[in-house]
Amino acid sequence: MEPIGDLERELEELRETFRSGKTKEASWRRSQLKSLLTLLEEREEDILQALHQDIGKNPVESYRDEVGTLIKSVNYALDYLKQWMSSKNVKMPIVAFPTRAELVPEPLGIVLVISSWNFPFGLSLEPLIGAIAAGNVVVLKPSELAPASSSVLATTLHSYLDNKAVKVIQGGYCVGDQLLQQKWDKIFFTGTPRVARIVMTAAAKHLTPVTLELGGKCPAVVDALSCSWDREMAIKRILGGKFGACAGQACIGIDYILTEKKFATSLIEQMKVSTKKMFGENPRESRSVARVINQHHFLRLKNLLDDPMVKASVVYGGSLDEDHLFIEPTILLDPPLKAAIMNEEIFGPLLPIISLEKIEESIEFIKSRPRALSIYAFTKNEKLKRRLISETSSGSLVFNDAIIQYAADTVPFGGVGESGFGRYHGKFSFDAFTHEKAVVKRHFLIEFWFRFPPWNDYKMQLLK
Numbered sequence: 001m002e003p004i005g006d007l008e009r010e011l012e013e014l015r016e017t018f019r020s021g022k023t024k025e026a027s028w029r030r031s032q033l034k035s036l037l038t039l040l041e042e043r044e045e046d047i048l049q050a051l052h053q054d055i056g057k058n059p060v061e062s063y064r065d066e067v068g069t070l071i072k073s074v075n076y077a078l079d080y081l082k083q084w085m086s087s088k089n090v091k092m093p094i095v096a097f098p099t100r101a102e103l104v105p106e107p108l109g110i111v112l113v114i115s116s117w118n119f120p121f122g123l124s125l126e127p128l129i130g131a132i133a134a135g136n137v138v139v140l141k142p143s144e145l146a147p148a149s150s151s152v153l154a155t156t157l158h159s160y161l162d163n164k165a166v167k168v169i170q171g172g173y174c175v176g177d178q179l180l181q182q183k184w185d186k187i188f189f190t191g192t193p194r195v196a197r198i199v200m201t202a203a204a205k206h207l208t209p210v211t212l213e214l215g216g217k218c219p220a221v222v223d224a225l226s227c228s229w230d231r232e233m234a235i236k237r238i239l240g241g242k243f244g245a246c247a248g249q250a251c252i253g254i255d256y257i258l259t260e261k262k263f264a265t266s267l268i269e270q271m272k273v274s275t276k277k278m279f280g281e282n283p284r285e286s287r288s289v290a291r292v293i294n295q296h297h298f299l300r301l302k303n304l305l306d307d308p309m310v311k312a313s314v315v316y317g318g319s320l321d322e323d324h325l326f327i328e329p330t331i332l333l334d335p336p337l338k339a340a341i342m343n344e345e346i347f348g349p350l351l352p353i354i355s356l357e358k359i360e361e362s363i364e365f366i367k368s369r370p371r372a373l374s375i376y377a378f379t380k381n382e383k384l385k386r387r388l389i390s391e392t393s394s395g396s397l398v399f400n401d402a403i404i405q406y407a408a409d410t411v412p413f414g415g416v417g418e419s420g421f422g423r424y425h426g427k428f429s430f431d432a433f434t435h436e437k438a439v440v441k442r443h444f445l446i447e448f449w450f451r452f453p454p455w456n457d458y459k460m461q462l463l464k
């Protein structure tokens with residue numbers, strides 16, 4: 001097992017910083033957030049290069065999904081920090097008159113953030129923004145599968161932020177395991193349900209609260225939009241939300257499409273045209289398709305396609321290049337529902353389309369499967385929208401677009417059921433790392449005598 005150099009000393013330094021109270025000061029939180037902003041601006045080039053090196057992401061995509069989104073998030077936190085940090089007065093029952101009560105936000109303490117590789121900066125720094133804004137000290141363990149990004153995080157955070165309060169510890173599952181043995185005040189985990197179970201088991205030992213940001217299969221219901229403008233726009237957003245976001249390696253990326261049989265052929269024809277517009281006749285030469293993260297995942301995706309029944313369902317794409325970890329944006333029509341591709345999270349540029357007699361059947365289809373992180377529906381049918389809202393459950397439900405919810409500070413980002421629990425982004429990130437303490441201040445002026453023993457029937461009547 002790779003030992004973490006002097007972990008105890010590092011953690012003691014963090015605890016000492018927290019005990020000193022300096023991270024609770026608004027000035028410290030603000031200065032750290034501002035430094036993070038400076039880091040993102042000054043080290044943009046290093047970040048974009050690392051993302052290209054790790055996952056072959058185009059710098060424009062990286063800016064849109066990581067640097068740009070993070071700059072927006074830090075600015076949002078800076079704008080609202082004072083409001084978030086302030087106590088809120090609340091009412092008390094008449095029996096407690098006269099009393100004042102308030103909810104006082106306080107930091108949880110020492111927190112551990114374990115992140116994933118597909119958006120290595122966003123998934124590390126979005127929680128970090130919340131943790132710092134809330135006044136905590138933090139250990140961040142980025143994913144070993146994106147080593148260039150992990151290394152940029154370690155070096156830059158060390159030089160821009162207070163390194164007695166924020167530490168990056170790099171490494172794989174052995175390092176993760178050693179970190180999980182420690183006592184934390186909060187663990188914020190992004191990754192697979194398998195590792196989430198390990199995290200929760202370790203957290204249970206110390207009664208540590210956890211946020212679990214997991215994945216799953218996000219369906220997109222695609223209705224036969226009658227207007228050609230709407231249809232074209234929908235297809236662009238579907239393809240962008242699948243192939244144009246880390247080549248489908250996104251937790252909220254579209255996993256599969258549900259559409260009506262009679263619409264499937266024309267949908268596919270239009271998707272082919274739009275895919276060519278986005279990635280060219282030879283996508284292998286396109287600089288707009290990210291690469292598969294590593295050989296293990298490449299072979300996992302290849303295996304999904306190697307099933308003869310699945311292979312026979314490919315209607316577009318399907319070429320693979322192991323040397324360059326490239327998989328062509330691929331569309332499939334009606335692969336068997338029992339095949340692995342329809343039961344495991346795909347997490348790659350393969351897009352199955354499942355055709356149904358009636359679009360309303362999509363609701364039962366979705367309900368019969370584990371609850372998704374996101375459901376997308378491209379439709380103008382208000383009745384279908386209402387049914388999806390009331391009859392299905394998911395972390396988020398987005399009409400007529402995909403992925404866009406990740407960029408919002410005002411809606412919570414997180415899963416439900418198998419896609420995780422807890423939420424973050426904007427104020428929700430602050431809350432994820434905050435304990436809201438109930439502070440009740442009574443006066444001595446008046447008292448209701450019937451609140452106290454000895455008990456009798458008359459006091460019971462008065463209490464009722």
Ligand code: NAD
Nearest residue numbers: 115116117142143172173176177191192195213214215251
């Ligand atoms: P993973 O669970 O394999 O790893 C996640 C992190 O946990 C990594 O940092 C890894 O080093 C660490 N880890 C692995 N084993 C560990 C152990 N035994 N003890 C402690 N730490 C350990 O997941 P991944 O491959 O990095 O990510 C892909 C998954 O994450 C997908 O399922 C995807 O849907 C999900 N995801 C979810 C979100 C979200 O915001 N909900 C975002 C991105 C990815």
